[in-house]
Amino acid sequence: MATREELSEFLAGVERRAFKQAVFAVRDESHALDIVQDAMMKIAEKYGDRPAAELPLLFTRILQNVIHDFFRRSKVRSTWVTLFSALTPADDPDADPLETLDASGDARSESTEATYEREQVVAIIEAEVAKLPARQREAFLLRYWEDLDTAETAAAMGCSEGSVKTHCSRATHALAKALRERGVTL
Amino acid sequence: MNQDEFSFRVRQALNEGAEQLDYRTVVRLEQARARALARQRRAGPATVRLPALQLATAGAPPANLGSGAWGWLRGAGLVAPVVALAIGFVAISQWQEELEIQRLAALDFAVLLDEGPLDAYADRGFGELLLAERPANR
Numbered sequence: 128m129a130t131r132e133e134l135s136e137f138l139a140g141v142e143r144r145a146f147k148q149a150v151f152a153v154r155d156e157s158h159a160l161d162i163v164q165d166a167m168m169k170i171a172e173k174y175g176d177r178p179a180a181e182l183p184l185l186f187t188r189i190l191q192n193v194i195h196d197f198f199r200r201s202k203v204r205s206t207w208v209t210l211f212s213a214l215t216p217a218d219d220p221d222a223d224p225l226e227t228l229d230a231s232g233d234a235r236s237e238s239t240e241a242t243y244e245r246e247q248v249v250a251i252i253e254a255e256v257a258k259l260p261a262r263q264r265e266a267f268l269l270r271y272w273e274d275l276d277t278a279e280t281a282a283a284m285g286c287s288e289g290s291v292k293t294h295c296s297r298a299t300h301a302l303a304k305a306l307r308e309r310g311v312t313l
Numbered sequence: 314m315n316q317d318e319f320s321f322r323v324r325q326a327l328n329e330g331a332e333q334l335d336y337r338t339v340v341r342l343e344q345a346r347a348r349a350l351a352r353q354r355r356a357g358p359a360t361v362r363l364p365a366l367q368l369a370t371a372g373a374p375p376a377n378l379g380s381g382a383w384g385w386l387r388g389a390g391l392v393a394p395v396v397a398l399a400i401g402f403v404a405i406s407q408w409q410e411e412l413e414i415q416r417l418a419a420l421d422f423a424v425l426l427d428e429g430p431l432d433a434y435a436d437r438g439f440g441e442l443l444l445a446e447r448p449a450n451r
Contacts, residue, residue: 175354
């Protein structure tokens with residue numbers, strides 16, 4: 128059984144990634160925080176007595192379920208949100224962080240400039256990950272960010288291993304193409 | 314760059330992004346974690362199952378029901394609720410059977426006197442009901 132310390136350590140280790148995944152999915156930080164909190168409550172209340180080794184996969188599945196529940200509850204609203212965010216012009220600083228680059232940054236030190244550029248690259252990657260189709264993004268993040276194997280990813284997503292491989296491959300190619308078009312080299 | 318290398322670099326970037334969360338978000342995540350930990354399910358004491366109708370004296374030494382007439386009355390007091398329950402079940406069963414007989418009798422009269430609605434004869438379920446009754450009447 129997971130002790131309180133083990134559960135606390137586990138949640139502290141996954142909460143930021145969980146939050147980011149929720150943000151990618153629902154595109155709203157406030158809702159994403161609610162989703163992560165909901166997932167944390169569920170794993171603590173219902174599975175708090177499970178062994179610590181079982182927690183990662185359980186939490187992954189709970190988080191995906193809570194995200195799906197969120198979409199089910201607010202289907203109409205999310206449809207509009209998705210529509211508007213898809214139509215958001217590129218001058219949105221969140222959608223295109225490169226445009227926030229300040230041309231008058233000559234006074235900055237080189238290291239500061241490098242850090243800033245890296246932050247912009249990270250922001251672009253996050254924005255492009257968020258633009259992936261939901262299932263592709265889910266598969267890509269579970270497989271490559273959460274480090275689940277194909278079978279675990281398939282179990283968490285409720286689909287076949289073949290589908291996971293297809294989703295991951297498509298996501299990788301779409302992401303690489305989008306980053307290349309935006310001039311980002313990894 | 315192959316898929317694994319590409320995904321590894323994306324992963325690094327995503328990790329960096331997760332580390333750059335603003336202070337307000339980090340605090341809210343910590344609060345959410347604290348709330349969840351406060352409600353952590355703990356393994357409770359082992360559940361011991363007891364028969365639902367076990368007497369309150371179970372586990373105790375055999376009760377001394379006394380002697381003579383009083384002892385007999387106490388014994389009867391323990392058995393009486395069970396007997397009353399059994400009688401109740403039988404009575405309800407009889408009552409339900411009586412109601413069913415009355416309902417079928419009313420139906421038979423209605424058919425014999427042609428008082429049933431015409432729609433009833435067109436209803437397939439009604440025909441099935443009459444057929445189902447036939448063996449019982451023979």
